[in-house]
Amino acid sequence: MSHPKIYVAGHRGMVGSAIVRQLLAAGHPQDRLVTRTHAELDLTDQAAVRAFFQQEKPDQVYLAAARVGGIHANNTYPADFIWDNLMMEANIIDAAFRSGVHKLLFLGSSCIYPKMAPQPMREDALLTGTLESTNEPYAIAKIAGIKLCESFNRQHGVDYRSVMPTNLYGPGDNYHPENSHVIPALLRRFHEAKQANAEKVVIWGSGTPRREFLYVDDMASASVHVMNLDAGTYAKHTQPMLSHINVGFGDDLTILDLAEAVAKTVGYAGGIETDPTKPDGTPRKLMDSSRLQSLGWSAKVSLAEGLQLAYQDFLKAGSAVRG
Numbered sequence: 001m002s003h004p005k006i007y008v009a010g011h012r013g014m015v016g017s018a019i020v021r022q023l024l025a026a027g028h029p030q031d032r033l034v035t036r037t038h039a040e041l042d043l044t045d046q047a048a049v050r051a052f053f054q055q056e057k058p059d060q061v062y063l064a065a066a067r068v069g070g071i072h073a074n075n076t077y078p079a080d081f082i083w084d085n086l087m088m089e090a091n092i093i094d095a096a097f098r099s100g101v102h103k104l105l106f107l108g109s110s111c112i113y114p115k116m117a118p119q120p121m122r123e124d125a126l127l128t129g130t131l132e133s134t135n136e137p138y139a140i141a142k143i144a145g146i147k148l149c150e151s152f153n154r155q156h157g158v159d160y161r162s163v164m165p166t167n168l169y170g171p172g173d174n175y176h177p178e179n180s181h182v183i184p185a186l187l188r189r190f191h192e193a194k195q196a197n198a199e200k201v202v203i204w205g206s207g208t209p210r211r212e213f214l215y216v217d218d219m220a221s222a223s224v225h226v227m228n229l230d231a232g233t234y235a236k237h238t239q240p241m242l243s244h245i246n247v248g249f250g251d252d253l254t255i256l257d258l259a260e261a262v263a264k265t266v267g268y269a270g271g272i273e274t275d276p277t278k279p280d281g282t283p284r285k286l287m288d289s290s291r292l293q294s295l296g297w298s299a300k301v302s303l304a305e306g307l308q309l310a311y312q313d314f315l316k317a318g319s320a321v322r323g
């Protein structure tokens with residue numbers, strides 16, 4: 001059987017590049033992969049996206065392109081986070097359907113769930129309460145992405161699936177000092193503190209929120225696993241209007257404990273102080289990933305191992321590190 005022609009949207013991003021690695025490692029031929037950089041194809045441009053899909057006509061799409069950032073970026077650029085992500089997902093899902101794509105995987109986020117959802121958060125907690133304010137625009141866009149997939153499935157009989165990643169980290173992450181997520185931000189900050197022999201490192205917020213972290217290659221393997229499930233199996237474990245699947249690691253820790261773990265990984269021995277003037281965001285967002293586990297997938301890379309791998313990648317990238 002010939003390999004499907006696969007388009008990975010966002011292939012140079014942390015998750016997109018991990019999905020490409022995963023597909024190639026599984027034997028998918030390079031010439032059956034379609035990619036476009038942001039400069040080559042702005043996914044917020046509907047006409048350009050439609051023309052691309054008509055030209056390439058992929059069989060499958062991994063939708064890993066998005067405007068992505070941590071709590072500060074989400075809180076600072078809400079218009080960019082809602083508009084860019086709504087446009088990208090709407091353009092890709094619409095153009096995929098118009099060009100005959102039957103299978104697509106949309107990547108959402110754990111922040112789609114209510115701020116105070118019962119923990120661990122099950123898929124059916126969606127739309128049962130108010131969202132965390134610091135990333136509500138982004139979360140609304142992600143919820144819309146799930147509903148776009150479900151609506152095209154119901155009306156047109158396509159098979160567009162959604163996975164909800166927890167907080168991710170690993171090779172190819174964004175290390176921007178302000179706009180990044182917590183793990184890349186702290187890897188960089190502790191590294192620079194060690195280099196400067198600094199007495200202390202300040203982390204944002206109270207340090208008391210809890211977060212779950214999944215290594216990006218685990219996320220990529222979960223994405224390929226869900227894409228490759230036969231339609232009957234996928235349908236048996238989801239509902240037409242509750243079709244998304246959580247992808248978590250399975251446990252969480254406080255941001256302060258995370259900071260200690262990052263300091264140990266980097267080899268920084270100075271002090272750690274909190275900055276309560278910075279936002280904590282949601283107090284906890286541990287996901288219930290039992291739906292995915294019943295579909296035969298679970299995470300493999302521990303936080304300790306993942307932090308080592310991420311730090312090695314940061315060191316290897318040197319000045320070429322993103323952000």
Ligand SMILES: NC(=O)C1=CN([C@@H]2O[C@H](COP(=O)(O)OP(=O)(O)OC[C@H]3O[C@@H](n4cnc5c(N)ncnc54)[C@H](OP(=O)(O)O)[C@@H]3O)[C@@H](O)[C@H]2O)C=CC1
Binds near residue numbers: 084
């Ligand atoms: N990182 C995390 O902790 C989490 C991520 N996710 C989701 O996983 C997916 C991948 O995230 P991640 O890999 O971390 O993000 P990255 O920022 O690493 O990658 C996003 C990719 O999308 C591309 N992109 C952004 N805007 C456009 C545009 N207008 N046109 C074309 N390409 C564009 C970027 O290209 P360029 O950089 O050149 O602009 C980049 O290659 C996203 O859907 C994200 O919401 C969900 C939960 C957690």
Ligand SMILES: C[C@H]1O[C@H](OP(=O)(O)OP(=O)(O)OC[C@H]2O[C@@H](n3cnc4c(=O)[nH]c(N)nc43)[C@H](O)[C@@H]2O)[C@@H](O)[C@@H](O)C1=O
Binds near residue numbers: 167185280
């Ligand atoms: C991934 C998912 O979830 C994201 O939300 P978040 O989990 O709150 O994102 P975060 O990683 O930026 O923060 C996690 C915690 O960590 C604390 N914290 C300490 N010190 C730093 C620090 O230096 N940088 C950052 N970013 N956070 C810090 C920070 O105060 C917060 O309490 C969405 O943005 C959205 O992207 C989304 O989809």
